[in-house]
């Protein structure tokens with residue numbers, strides 16, 4: 001397993017870091033056996049596995065439930081769990097308690113929080129002091145979708161670009177071990193990556209980030225088939241599953257399944273004794 005220290009070294013050695021989301025046992029197993037460096041139990045599970053239209057309805061219990069399954073599937077991979085909507089905004093104390101609960105329940109290696117408000121920076125500092133590694137997440141922060149006015153590229157004008165550079169630096173100063181940059185222009189992500197000593201993990205942020213993250217279901221085209229434009233679809237799992245399910249449907253209806261090989265046959269003498277019909 002790569003530790004946070006080894007992931008940090010990868011940046012210094014110009015080696016790219018890979019991260020993929022996973023939400024359950026099979027996806028975690030596959031991520032681990034693929035050699036992916038880190039797994040994110042993203043609150044995007046609200047969209048891709050629970051069918052919500054945003055991450056706002058995702059709860060701490062949802063994150064813990066899925067986080068535990070991921071940990072069982074990937075016992076030897078660095079696992080990050082998203083703190084969900086408002087679980088760290090009521091107060092720093094409340095955020096600390098939720099973080100304690102999430103870490104102890106899931107046995108994850110780090111937590112991730114969105115934004116860089118003073119309150120969030122303070123929480124990152126406190127968690128770091130308590131021994132909890134924290135990853136920051138700026139740019140498009142989906143938990144604030146209604147404030148941002150939609151899923152839009154962030155940092156396109158001078159003022160917001162400068163603010164994002166400052167936010168990234170503040171996250172590093174507060175103790176964050178990495179920063180996710182979501183939906184920001186390449187040039188800005190590149191600048192931030194060169195200014196920080198901690199790794200940046202990009203999603204829709206260009207190739208100059210120190211690592212890249214994608215949502216499992218987007219990368220595989222699994223579930224919804226309309227993914228954001230920054231996604232590369234490496235497979236079409238929908239197509240494979242769809243065709244397998246319709247073959248099963250057809251085989252059963254045409255009585256081509258199950259056959260002898262998929263069924264259990266009784267001893268011939270017992271069949272006669274009980275006067276059963278031959279199958």
Ligand SMILES: Nc1nc(=O)c2c([nH]1)NC[C@@H]1CN(c3ccc(C(=O)N[C@@H](CCC(=O)O)C(=O)O)cc3)CN21
Pocket residue numbers: 043044047048055140142151152153183215217218227228229230
């Ligand atoms: N399936 C999935 N993939 C994700 O990457 C993801 C989620 N769900 N849910 C939580 C957030 C929401 N995310 C999103 C959702 C939509 C766009 C999107 O449609 N972006 C436009 C940008 C348009 C613009 O400003 O130019 C795009 O075309 O990619 C981006 C990120 C990222 N996260």
Ligand SMILES: CC(C)C(=O)C(=O)O
Pocket residue numbers: 021040041042043044045082137180182203213215
């Ligand atoms: C898109 C990534 C960075 C995320 O936060 C998630 O999957 O929830």
Ligand SMILES: [Mg+2]
Pocket residue numbers: 042043044055082
């Ligand atoms: Mg998230």
